[in-house]
Amino acid sequence: MTLRVTGGQTTVEYRPDEHRLVVKHGSETLLDGSIKLDVGAETLPASSNATTTSVRTTAHATHDDGWETTVELDASDGHVDVRVSFRTPHDRKVALGDLRPLADATAPTHGADARRYRHGYQSWTPTATLPVGERFPSEENEPQMCDLTAPQGASHGVMALLNDDGALTMGFLDHSRFVSRFDVAHDENGIRRAEAVCPGDATTVPGGEELSLPTLRIDATRSLHDALAAIAATTAERMGARVPDDAPTGWCSWYHYFTDVSAADIRETLDDLAEWDVPLDIVQLDDGYQTAFGDWRTLDEGFDDIGELVTAVRAADYTPGLWLAPFYVQSNSSLAADHPDWLVTRDGDPVDAGPRHGPMYALDTTHPEAERWLRETFETIVSEWRFEYCKLDFLYAAALPGDRHEDVTRAEAYRRGLTAIRETVGDDVFLLGCGALQGQSVGLVDAMRVGPDTAPHWRAAPASQPAHENAIRNVLNRQWAHRRLWMNDPDCQLVRETTDLTLAERRSFATLVALLGGSNVVSDRVADIEPVGRELVERSLPPMETGRVRGVGEQELPTRLVGERRVDGALAVAAFNWSDTTQSVRIDPAEHSLTDAHVWDAFESEYRGTGPFERSVPPHGCLLVHMAPARGRPRLLGARHLGNLCGHVTAVDWDEAGQLAVTLTASQAQSVVVTTPGGWSRDGGAVTDCRLEPGRTTLTFEES
Numbered sequence: 276m277t278l279r280v281t282g283g284q285t286t287v288e289y290r291p292d293e294h295r296l297v298v299k300h301g302s303e304t305l306l307d308g309s310i311k312l313d314v315g316a317e318t319l320p321a322s323s324n325a326t327t328t329s330v331r332t333t334a335h336a337t338h339d340d341g342w343e344t345t346v347e348l349d350a351s352d353g354h355v356d357v358r359v360s361f362r363t364p365h366d367r368k369v370a371l372g373d374l375r376p377l378a379d380a381t382a383p384t385h386g387a388d389a390r391r392y393r394h395g396y397q398s399w400t401p402t403a404t405l406p407v408g409e410r411f412p413s414e415e416n417e418p419q420m421c422d423l424t425a426p427q428g429a430s431h432g433v434m435a436l437l438n439d440d441g442a443l444t445m446g447f448l449d450h451s452r453f454v455s456r457f458d459v460a461h462d463e464n465g466i467r468r469a470e471a472v473c474p475g476d477a478t479t480v481p482g483g484e485e486l487s488l489p490t491l492r493i494d495a496t497r498s499l500h501d502a503l504a505a506i507a508a509t510t511a512e513r514m515g516a517r518v519p520d521d522a523p524t525g526w527c528s529w530y531h532y533f534t535d536v537s538a539a540d541i542r543e544t545l546d547d548l549a550e551w552d553v554p555l556d557i558v559q560l561d562d563g564y565q566t567a568f569g570d571w572r573t574l575d576e577g578f579d580d581i582g583e584l585v586t587a588v589r590a591a592d593y594t595p596g597l598w599l600a601p602f603y604v605q606s607n608s609s610l611a612a613d614h615p616d617w618l619v620t621r622d623g624d625p626v627d628a629g630p631r632h633g634p635m636y637a638l639d640t641t642h643p644e645a646e647r648w649l650r651e652t653f654e655t656i657v658s659e660w661r662f663e664y665c666k667l668d669f670l671y672a673a674a675l676p677g678d679r680h681e682d683v684t685r686a687e688a689y690r691r692g693l694t695a696i697r698e699t700v701g702d703d704v705f706l707l708g709c710g711a712l713q714g715q716s717v718g719l720v721d722a723m724r725v726g727p728d729t730a731p732h733w734r735a736a737p738a739s740q741p742a743h744e745n746a747i748r749n750v751l752n753r754q755w756a757h758r759r760l761w762m763n764d765p766d767c768q769l770v771r772e773t774t775d776l777t778l779a780e781r782r783s784f785a786t787l788v789a790l791l792g793g794s795n796v797v798s799d800r801v802a803d804i805e806p807v808g809r810e811l812v813e814r815s816l817p818p819m820e821t822g823r824v825r826g827v828g829e830q831e832l833p834t835r836l837v838g839e840r841r842v843d844g845a846l847a848v849a850a851f852n853w854s855d856t857t858q859s860v861r862i863d864p865a866e867h868s869l870t871d872a873h874v875w876d877a878f879e880s881e882y883r884g885t886g887p888f889e890r891s892v893p894p895h896g897c898l899l900v901h902m903a904p905a906r907g908r909p910r911l912l913g914a915r916h917l918g919n920l921c922g923h924v925t926a927v928d929w930d931e932a933g934q935l936a937v938t939l940t941a942s943q944a945q946s947v948v949v950t951t952p953g954g955w956s957r958d959g960g961a962v963t964d965c966r967l968e969p970g971r972t973t974l975t976f977e978e979s
Contacts, residue, residue, distance in 0.1 A: 276290075276291065276292075276327055277289070277290050278290075278291070278327060278329055278334035278335075278336060278346075278348060279329075279334065279348075280329075280332050280333065280334050280348045280349065280350035280355055281332075281350055281355075282332065282350035282351050282352060282353050282354050282355050282496070283352070283353030283354065283495075283496035283497075284300050284301055284353070284495055284496040285298070285299075285300065285350070285353060285354050285355050285493060285494055285495040285496050286298070286299040286300075286301070286355070286495075287299075287348050287350075287355040287357060287493055289310075289334065289336060289346050289348060291320070291323065291324075291325035291327060291336045291338065291346070292323040292324075292325075293309070293323070294309045294310050294311070294320050294323070295307070295308070295309050296308055296309060296310055296346075296357070296376070296377055296380075298380075298443065298493055298495065299495070300440070300441065300443070300495040300496075303384060304383055304384070305382060305383075305384055305385075305436070305443050305495060306377065306380040306381070306382055306443070306469060307380060307381050307383070308377050308378055308379050308380025308381070308469070308470070309377075309378050309379055309380075310346060310359060310375065310376055310377070310378065311373075311375045311378035311379070312344070312359070312361065312374045312375065313371075313372030313373050313374065313375075313475075314342070314361070314363070314369050314370075314371060314372065314374075314475075314480075315367075315369035315370055317342075319338075319340065319342050319344045319361055320338040320340050320342075320344040320346075321338070321340035321341065321342060321344070322338045322339050322340035322341075322344075323338075324338065324339040324340075325337060325338045325339060326339070332349065332350040332351060333347070333348065333349050333350070334347070334348040335347045335348075341364060342361045342362060342363070342364070343360075343361060343362040343485075344359075344360075344361040345358075345359065345360045345361065346358075346359055347359075352505075353494060353496035353497055353505075354492050354493060354494040354496065354497075354502070354505070355492075355493050355494075356448070356490045356491070356492050356493075357376055357377075357490065357491040357492075357493065358487065358488070358490050358491075359374075359376045359487075359488045359491075360485060360486060360487040360488065361485070361486060362483065362484065362485045362486075363480050363481070363482050363483060363484050363486070364482055364483075365482045365483040366482055367482050368479045368480060368481045368482055369479065369480055370475070370477050370478070370479050370480075371475020371476070371477065371478050371479070371480060371486075371684075372474075372475050372477070373472050373473070373474055373475065374453075374472070374473040374474075374475055374488055375470050375471060375472050375473070376471050376473070376488055376491045377445075377469070377470055377471040377491065378470050378471075379468060379470065380468065380469045380470065381466075381467075381468065382436060382465070382466035382469055384438065384440070385407070385436045385438055385443075385465050385466040386407075386438075386464065386465035386466075387407065387408075387463060387464050387465050388406075388438060388439065389406075389407045389436060389437065389438045389461075389465050389466060390404050390405065390406050390407065390436075390437040390438070390828065390829075391404065391405060391406075391407055391430075391434070391435070391436060391437070391459060391461060391466070392404045392430070392433075392434060392435035392436075392437065392442075392444075392499060392752075392827075392828055393405065393411075393428060393429075393430040393434065393459075394430045394431055394432055394433045394434060394713070394753075395431065395713075395739075395749065396420070396421060396422045396425070396429070396431045396456075396671075396712070396713075397420070397670075397671045397710060397711055397712050397713065398708070398709055398710050398711050398713070398723065398724040398725060398726065398727070398749075399419070399420055399710060399724075399726070399727040399728070399739045399749075400420055400421070400431075400739055401737075401738040401739055401745070401748065401749065402725075402726075402748070402749045402752045402753055403748050403749075403752050403831045403832070404435075404437065404499075404752070404827065404828050404829065404830065404831060405831060407461040407462065407463065407464075407465050407466060408461060408462050408463035408464075410427070410428050411428070411737060411738045412736060412737045412738070413427065413737070414737055414739060415737060416629050416630065416739075417629075418626075418627050418628055418629035418675060419628075419629035419669075419671065419710070419739075420629075420737075420739045422454060422456065423675070423676055424454075424474055424476070424676050424685075425456050425458065425472075425474075426458050426460075428459070429456045429457065429458050429459075430456060430457040430459065431454070431455070431456045431457075431712075431713065431714070432446060432447060432450060432455060432456070432713055432714040433445065433446035433447075433457075433503060433506060434446070434457035434459065435499050435502070435503075435828060436459075436466060436469070437499065437828050441495065441498075442494075442495070442497070442498060442499040442502060442828055443493075443494075443495045444493075444494045444495075444497070444499055444502035444503060444506070445457065445471060445491065445492065445493050445494070446491075446492050446502075446503070446506035446510070447471075447473070447489040447490070447491055447492075447510075447714070448489055448490040448491075448492055448506065448509050448510050448513055449489040449490065449510065449513050449514060450489065450510070450514070450686060450712075450713075450714030450715045450717065451489075451514065451686065451687070451690060451715075452473075452489070452684055452686055452687060453473035453474060453475075453488075453489065453684060453686050454474060454476075454674060454684070454685050454686045454712065454715065455471070455472065455473045455474075455489060455714070456471075456472050456474070457469065457470065457471055457472070458470045458472055471491055473488050473489065474684075474685075475684065476676070476684045476685050478682050478683060478684050479682055492505075492506055492509070494506070498828070499827055499828035500755055500823075500824070500827050500828070503755040503827075504755045504759065507755055507756050507759035507760050508759050510714065510717060510759075510760065511717065511759050511760055514717040514718040515717075515718040516717050516718055516759065516760050516761060517718060517719070517720065517721050517761065518721075518758050518759070518760075518761060518762060519705070519721050519722070519762050521818070522762055522792060522793055522794055522795060522818035523556060523557055523664070523705065523707075523722065523762070523764075523794045523795070523796065524554070524555045524556045524557065524794070524795045524796065524816060524817070524818060525555045525556050525557025525558060525559055525593070525594070525596065525664075525795075525796045525797075526544060526548065526555055526557070526558050526559065526796065526797055526798065526801070527559045527561055527596075527598075527666075527767050527796050527797075527798040528540065528541065528544075528559065528560055528561045528563070528798070529561035529562065529598070529767070529798055530729070530730075530731070530767055530769055530798035530799065531798065531799055531800040531803070532561075532563065532800070533562070533563065534562050534563040535563060536560065536561065536562075536563040536564065536577075537563075537577030537578070538577055538578050538579070538581075538584045539577070541558065541560060541584055541587075541588070542584075542587060543802070544558065544800075544801055545558065545587060545588065545591045545593070547801035547802050548591070548593075548801055549591060551801060551809065553809070553812060553813055553816070554816055554817065554942065554943055555593070555797070555816075556593065556594055557593060557594045557595075557596045557664050557796070558588050558591070558593040558594070558595065558596065559595075559596030559597065559598065559664060559666060559796070560584075560595075560596065560597050560598065561598040561666070562598055562668075563575065564577075564578045564581065564597075565599070566608075567605040567607065567608035567609070567610075567632070568600055568603050568604055568605035568608060568631065568632065568635065568669075569603075569604040569605050569608035569609070569610035569611060569638075570605075570608050570609050570610060571599050571601070571652055571656075572652060572655055573609070581660050582659065582660055582661070585660055585661050585662060589661075594663050594664050594705075595661065595662050595663060595664070596662060596663070596664035596665070596666065597656060597660070597662040597664070597665055597666070598665075598666040598668060599656075599665065599666075599667065599668070600667070600668040600669040600670075600672075600710075601638070601649060601652065601653075601667060601670075601692070601696065602637060602638045602640065602669065602670055602672040602673040602692055603628060603631070603635055603636075603637070603638070603668070603669035603672045604618060604628070604635065604636040604637065604638055604672075605631070605632050605633065605635060605636075606625075606633055606634040606635065606636060607632075607633060610648075611625070611636060614644070614645070614648075616639075616642065616644075616680075617638060617639055617642050617644060617645040617648070618636045618637060618638065618639055619636070619637040619638070619639045619672075619675055619677035619678065619679060620639075620677055620678045621676075621677045621678060625637070626675050626676070626677040628669075628672045628675060629672075631669075635672075636672075637672035637673060637675045637677070638672065638673060638692070639679050639680055639688075640673045640688050640689070640691050640692030640695070641679045641680045641681035641683055641688050641691055642679070642680040642681075643680070645680075646691070646692075646695050649692065649695045649696060649699070650695055650698075650699045653665075653696050653699040653700050654699055656700075657699070657700045657701075657704050662704075663703070663704055663705065664704070664705045664707070665696075665700065665704060665705070665706050665707070666707045666709060667693075667696070667706060667707065667708055667709065667711070667720070668709045668710050669709075669710045670689070670693070670708055670709065670710055670711040670712065670716070671710050671711065671712060673688055673689040673692045673693075674686065674688065674689040674712055674715065686712075686715045689712055689715050690715055690719065693708075693716065693719040693720070694719060696719075697719050705721045705722070706719070706720045706721050706722075707720065707721065707722045707723070707724065707764055707794070708720040708722070708723045708724065708761075709723075709724040709764070710724070711723060711724065713725075713756075713760075714760075716761070717760050717761070720761055721761060721762060722761050722762040722763070722764045722793075722794055723756070723760070723761045723762070723763060723764060724764045724766060725749050725750055725753040725756065725763050725764065725765065725793075726745065726746040726747070726748065726749030726750050726753070726765065726766065727739050727740060727741055727742070727745040727746050727749065727766075728741035728746065728766055729741065729742070729743050729746040729765075729766040729767060729769060729784070730742050730743065730769075731769055731774030731775055731776060732774070732775040732776065733775070733776060733777075733780055733895060743769075743776060743780055743784060743895075744832075744853075744895070746765060746766050746784075747765075747783070747784065747787060747832070748831065748832055750763070750765040750787060750791065750793075751787070751824050751827070751832060751833045752824075752827055752833070754791055754821075754822075754823070754824045754827075755827070757791065757792065757793060757821055758792070758820070758821050762793060762794060763791065763792075763793035763794070764793055764794040765784075765787065765788055765791065765793050765794065766796075767796045767797060767798035768781075768784060768785060768788060768795070768796065768797045768798070768811070768812060768815070769781070769784075769797075769798060769799060770785070770797060770799060770804055770807075770808030770809070770811045770812055771799040771800070771803045771804050771805065771808050772805050772807070772808065773803060777893065777894075777895070777896075778807065779892070779893040779894065779895055779896030779897075780895045780896070781808070781811060782811065782878060782896060782897060782899075783851060783895055783896055783897045785811040785812070785814070785815045785917060786815075786836070786849045786897050786899050786917055787836065787849075788815050789814070789815035789818075789819065789847075789916070789917035789918040790819065790822040790836045790837075790838045790847055790849055790917065790918050790921075791819075791821065791822045791824070791836065792818050792819040792820050792821040792822060792918075792922075793818070794818075795815055795816060795818050797812050814915055814916060814917045815916075815917055815918075816916075817916075817923060817941050817942070817943075819838055819918040819921050819922045819923070820921075820922040821922075822836050822837060822838040822839075822847070822918070822921070823836070823837050823838075823839075824836055825837060832851075832853045834850060834851045834852075834853065835848070835849070835850055835851070836848070836849040836851075837849075837867065838918045838919060838921040839921055840919055840920065840921045840922075840924055841921075842924060842925060842926055842927050843903065843904075843910070843911060843924070843927040844869070844903065844904050845901065845902060845903040845904075845910075845911065845912065845913075845919055845921075846867055846869070846901070846902045846903075846919065846921075847877070847899070847900075847901055847917065847918050847919035847921055848862055848867060848899070848900050848901075848902060849897050849898070849899045850862050850892075850897060850898045850899075851892075851895075851896070851897045852892040852893070852894065852895065852896055852897065852898075853895060854894060854895075855894050855895075856894055857891055857892065857893050857894060858891070858892055859889055859890070859891055859892075860889065860890060860891075860892040860897075860898045861887060861888070861889040862874075862887065862888050862889075862898060862900050863887040864885075864886075864887070864902050865887075867902070869902055869904055871885055871904065871905040872885060872902045872903060872904055872905055873885055873902065873903050873904075873905055873910065873912050873950045873952075874886075874888045874900050874901075874902050875900060875901040875902070875912050875913035875948055875962070876888070876890070876898075876899075876900055877899040877900060877901050877913060877917060877919075878899055882912075882948075882950075882961050882962045883900070885905050888900060899917060901913030901914065901919040901948075903950065905950075905952070906952075907952060907953040908929060908952070908953060908955060908976075909929070909933075909935050909949050909950060909951050909952075909955050909957075909963075909974070909976045910949065910950045910952075911924065911927055911935065911937060911947060911949055912947075912948045912949060912950045912962065913947065913948040914945060914946065914947045914948065915945065915946040915947070916945055920939070920941070920945060920947070922940075923939060923940050923941045923945075924937060924938065924939055924940075924967075925938045925939075925940055926938035926971075933955070933975055933976045933977060933978060934973050934974070934975050934976075935949065935973070935974045935975075935976065936971060936972070936973045936974075937967055937971070937972050937973075937974070938970065938971050939967045939968070939969055939970065939971075939972065940969075941969060942969055943969065944966055944967060944968050944969065945966070945967045946964065946965070946966055946967075947964075947965050947966070947967055948962050948963070948964060948965070949962065949963045949965050949974065949976075950962050951963050951976060953978075954978050954979045955976045955977070955978050955979075956976065956977055956978075956979060957974070957975075957976050957977070
């Protein structure tokens with residue numbers, strides 16, 4: 276008997292006698308594989324006999340194999356969810372190998388013209404869509420950047436296969452127990468094999484216990500963006516995602532001072548920020564205050580009393596923030612010397628966690644004394660030092676393969692450490708994850724670094740290394756997680772002119788930050804920021820709620836961002852030139868469902884009429900326009916704010932007496948541009964510069 280359910284254009288079949296799982300789009304087969312669960316010395320299902328039921332959109336099979344191996348298909352709203360479970364025999368415990376709800380699948384429709392969306396293992400691992408046969412270069416620092424238990428190029432948590440007919444998107448809906456992934460073998464001729472894997476990490480399950488794999492969602496109906504967004508929304512609900520109301524804004528010490536930062540530098544920054552008077556919320560101290568990774572409460576030279584420094588930050592009306600890497604241990608630290616039993620090991624030796632300051636090790640978060648140390652450390656940070664914002668870096672270390680005090684999976688060890696931190700700091704302290712496993716952090720962090728570090732240069736190889744281009748690649752391709760799983764963090768703006776970044780490159784990053792709505796942090800020495808750099812920061816504030824990336828799944832670096840001002844249909848549209856040569860870039864309002872729209876060039880501050888607009892854009896630069904539907908009366912068109920105040924203008928009302936009333940939720944006044952067509956005027960000309968105050972502002976126009 277074949278079990279079959281259909282949701283939208285997605286059909287999944289299960290044939291119990293063959294353990295065969297088939298995915299179709301309509302009648303066309305996209306994947307043809309099987310279910311294989313490696314448990315102890317056996318592979319489940321261990322029998323071809325099964326009891327089956329099928330009712331409308333749900334089908335169920337329980338194999339008569341002594342393990343009660345169960346496969347359930349549930350169709351809904353354009354997708355099919357696959358749930359697999361089994362129960363261990365009462366007389367023995369078993370070790371978990373690779374549990375594959377989809378194994379050895381061929382993809383007959385994804386040939387030489389296909390593409391593959393690959394989602395990276397942790398924050399810094401490259402995430403993008405590439406043609407089949409193409410791969411990101413091998414990583415130089417594998418313990419940091421790669422899942423050491425997975426094949427090179429595995430996609431973690433979610434994946435997609437794409438061709439001209441659409442997208443086949445798959446994702447696991449919970450990441451609490453497994454570092455789940457998708458293994459895809461491919462070459463220039465197409466996809467050769469695809470598997471969905473929940474690695475058991477050789478952990479043991481006692482006899483008589485039921486184990487349920489996380490639900491595997493299969494979506495061959497929606498676009499890639501919409502399918503990923505739907506997967507994220509369901510994952511967020513199941514894992515209790517934390518999504519703050521407001522995106523953090525602030526200043527970070529790292530990209531100017533690096534490890535040479537001192538308390539005097541922070542005090543100087545407070546004075547300079549007061550003189551600048553830019554609306555930032557957080558002042559965050561980064562790496563350099565501690566004597567070693569692991570010895571977080573032992574202060575280095577230049578930090579006599581960190582409590583007094585926090586008091587100064589608070590007195591300046593900023594939220595104090597602190598960086599640390601709680602699971603990453605320096606080999607010459609006091610922690611490593613005094614407590615070698617607190618480290619993840621292999622054959623008795625600490626595992627290599629990737630170089631930083633000499634050899635680095637990983638904290639065993641399952642060791643009860645190490646957990647107590649974690650709690651004491653964060654109790655000091657939040658209760659004694661009174662930090663309210665913590666950037667947690669190099670978190671991947673807690674999930675490295677190795678021997679631990681307790682027999683748990685890597686995902687469980689990782690979440691145990693993060694849970695100890697969250698329980699200690701409480702709900703009111705903001706936690707930013709960095710160098711972090713993605714799905715395994717949901718529900719425990721408030722924001723997530725979604726790409727590699729930025730840097731004062733454009734390009735670096737491999738693609739996980741600090742560079743503007745590498746950060747941008749991941750930010751564009753992970754926007755679907757923003758305000759669903761957490762608040763996205765694109766890393767810091769670098770706007771000073773003394774870097775190797777061109778003005779076009781700095782403008783592109785500011786535009787990306789402004790339109791996508793994630794964290795907005797600047798990391799230059801404030802005194803070194805020239806007027807053009809200060810303008811970029813000011814124009815990217817306050818943060819929008821969210822924008823949309825167009826072209827995910829079509830190319831490695833999508834080229835179009837869109838922010839929508841829903842109250843009046845105005846847009847902010849950015850078109851990027853990611854090439855290394857100057858290119859002509861064109862934006863047509865009709866491509867954004869505006870058949871007749873006014874166009875404002877946001878960087879050149881020029882009105883461009885009502886039709887398509889084209890301009891030469893330098894390498895790695897962008898064309899940013901603000902657009903509003905044309906009417907025979909004054910319209911709010913653009914703003915000094917790069918995101919066109921999307922989300923911050925909440926009402927726009929017009930009356931025939933010539934009054935345009937605008938409600939602004941931003942805390943500071945904003946400069947805007949209003950079109951004055953059809954004989955209406957204020958100061959003369961096709962557009963008029965106006966100022967909006969917080970709250971409701973009424974602008975009066977005259978008709979000639």
